[in-house]
Amino acid sequence: MTVIDTSALAERLEWQLAQVRDIVAETHRVKSFMLEPVNWTGHLPGQHIDIRLTAEDGYQAQRSYSIASPPEDKLLTVTVERVTDGEVSPYLLDELRVGDRLELRGPIARHFVWTSGSSGSLCLLAGGTGITPLMAMLRHRDRSSCRTPTVLIYSARSRGDIVYQNELDGMARNDTNLRVVYTLTREKAKDWAGHRGRVDRTLLATNCFPPAQNPAIYVCGPTAFVESASDFLVELGFDSLSIKTERFGPSGG
Ligand SMILES: Cc1cc2nc3c(=O)[nH]c(=O)nc-3n(C[C@H](O)[C@H](O)[C@H](O)COP(=O)(O)OP(=O)(O)OC[C@H]3O[C@@H](n4cnc5c(N)ncnc54)[C@H](O)[C@@H]3O)c2cc1C
Known part of the structure; x- marks a missing residue:
């Protein structure tokens, strides 16, 4: 990191x-x-x-x-x-x-930057409003017609707290190389078919590209989210040098 x-x-x-x-x-x-x-x-x-x-x-x-x-x-x-x-x-x-x-x-800051010229697959992890810099990356990827295999794992409190959902879903619908995975930490509605709970090892192991592919990884959100997600990634065998992090504040997500 x-x-x-x-x-x-x-x-x-x-x-x-x-x-x-x-x-x-x-x-x-x-x-x-x-x-x-x-x-x-x-x-x-x-x-x-x-x-x-x-x-x-x-x-x-x-x-x-x-x-x-x-x-x-x-x-x-x-x-x-x-x-x-x-x-x-x-x-x-x-x-x-x-x-x-x-x-x-x-x-x-230049340490938390991704451009469409970068090679390799891309794994983006957002906690709450930590989606914002990752959204700039996804919008740039979309505008430049880049088809780098990409997964966004986005943790929000509830469905109503997902920012940019229509735009994210639209980008994913039009691009088979982009997958958007939501997980909700406080959603009460029974009809939510997506993931529930915090980002954990299982969610990461199932949805990130395998460590052998050495994807570029960007993690952004509240400090606790960034630290736990980064620890899980290292435990799963991802190269810590490929994990870039940005911390927004003390709590939330
Ligand atoms: C590099 C960077 C990028 C950022 N980008 C964004 C962004 O795109 N969108 C965004 O909304 N924020 C972003 N932030 C957070 C932002 O800078 C402020 O910290 C946030 O808006 C709170 O400021 P405030 O003056 O309202 O609260 P403050 O007066 O600073 O804090 C009031 C109380 O809330 C707590 N607190 C402070 N920040 C947070 C937080 N983020 N979550 C929960 N509790 C908090 C404090 O500990 C304090 O107790 C970013 C932070 C950094 C370092």
């Missing part, structure tokens, strides 16, 4: 203004914001931006958000989940309007 401190890199990037061009309610707790930065020179699928908010008294708060849109899109999309007692996410979900401007800097 690779761990790179990107804070020094972020320090060198300049803050710039971006205008909110569109807002989409994805689920009851999640919205996507389509942003138009003043000066954007492009990004790679998997990278993130920092967003900075400044109060009237000068108090500032900044948070990182993965870019969910592929490099092919003109606007930058970030998808934000409400952290109920949070400082920044409730503001973004409740107060931000189309036409507003905010400050951002990026793109940040």
Whole structure:
């Protein structure tokens, strides 16, 4: 697994203004914001931006958000989940309007990046909103008509918490080389025919490509999800150097 401190890199990037061009309610707790930065020179699928908010008294708060849109899109999309007692996410979900401007800097980080030029099969593991950078990879794969064998294993709380489900299902329907596997940790409805429970060794062993194929693996989500999924993968015999991870926060999924 690779761990790179990107804070020094972020320090060198300049803050710039971006205008909110569109807002989409994805689920009851999640919205996507389509942003138009003043000066954007492009990004790679998997990278993130920092967003900075400044109060009237000068108090500032900044948070990182993965870019969910592929490099092919003109606007930058970030998808934000409400952290109920949070400082920044409730503001973004409740107060931000189309036409507003905010400050951002990026793109940040090169360790959690996949492009369609990469060789070999691809295994993506998402916990909750950890789907966002993986969605940028899947959208980029789709836009570039790349047919790399790919599996996405996506853990969400319930059906209503699956972000981008229609788009994911549509991509998988049109591409026999893409498989999307959902597992729900808190779904109560009896008619859910998919997997239930947390991502575990059995789910990974059944759905990932075999270790002998040495797939590129990207794991993103809450810290506990990333750590347990990565441990299972290593126990199953996957090369730890092929596992790239991105941690979003302390809990959830
Ligand atoms: C590289 C990177 C990319 C990220 N990309 C995304 C993204 O695409 N979408 C997204 O929604 N978030 C993403 N995050 C998380 C995001 O940066 C914030 O941490 C999150 O929005 C919470 O901020 P807040 O100000 O609302 O909460 P805070 O005020 O920071 O925290 C309030 C409370 O909630 C807890 N908390 C903080 N973060 C989380 C969390 N993620 N889940 C559950 N509890 C939490 C804190 O411990 C604290 O107790 C990313 C984080 C990183 C490091």
